Amino acid sequence: MYATTISSWALLIWKALESYGCDARPLFEQAGVDPKRLYDANARYPVTSLTRLWNLATQASADAAFGLTAARFWHPTTFHALGYAWLASETLRDALERLVRYGRILSSAASISLEETAHEVEFTLGSADTRVQPADAAIDAALATILGMCRSSYGSHLNPLRVNLKRSVPADRGAFSRVFRAPIRFGAPQNRLSFDKTDLNTLLPTANAHLARANDRIVTEYLARFDRGSIxxxxxxxxxxxxxxxxxxxxxxxxxxxxxxxxxxxxLKEDGTTYKHLLDATRRELAGQYVRQSQLTVNEITFLLGFSEPANFSRAFKRWNGVSPTEYRASSAAAPM
Incomplete structure (x- = not known):
């Protein structure tokens, strides 16, 4: 099955081309991307077609920073319901974890990971298919969009600690410095945003647990329709x-x-997993989100996760995180607001 990208991602290219005064339609047709489907929330384009389009658009604009321009046209609906789940997340860590889990809604060719050290969290974006070589502009747009999403939730003053880009050094580095506002390493082994862990653990003013859960369901339903083969x-x-x-x-x-x-x-066995594993993994992810929500009691979380007793939930939580729910909540609350 060939890799695909959500149609709303191509809409950013169309709008960016218009901002340069370029006629977008012939470029879309040349790349094999049907512009009539741009506003279809369920439409998807082959990644190979989008890669051609990114390269054609960059050439037409005569701007090596075309991807950064495209990122300016991001809207929550660009990522379907994941955009709204993001905005309703408790912390940027929660938001990025959602992106790792549901990133296939943006592109089934993307490989996304989140790793942490003692004081930092690293968000890495790559390709799940080594046969697919993403356009530089596509990676630039993706990382700039993700950083823009972080700033829209946290505050415009948020800056990453470092930015790594696999692409070669552009003729004009100024546009990249203005967008990322952090030290940038070009020609790096990976495409990566590095953040201060404290920033990612800070409670967001836009947090809304019910809205986040509702949009999570919409995302999983979308992905289930998109990939009926994935049980x-x-x-x-x-x-x-x-x-x-x-x-x-x-x-x-x-x-x-x-x-x-x-x-x-x-x-499930053919898919390399079991029901027990999926149940445990789903509970674990939700538990971290719920415990960070100070308005939810342990009894309420026990109910939301389907445990029969609070003691059963507490034991499971300690197995997952090494500390009790109360200790975990206390450490999260200690992070700056």
């Missing part, structure tokens, strides 16, 4: 729906997917 994504989507009922079981998930429990077990 893993379909199970994750149903877990988000059923966990708080306290009755999320392999049998109930199988019924919701119109397959037998045995068939579900077999398909």
């Amino acid at each position: 893993k994504i379909q199970v994750e989507s149903k877990l988000l729906e059923q966990l708080s009922s306290g009755h999320a079981t392999q049998e109930s998930i199988a019924k919701a997917l119109n397959v037998s429990p045995r068939t579900l077990q077999r398909k």
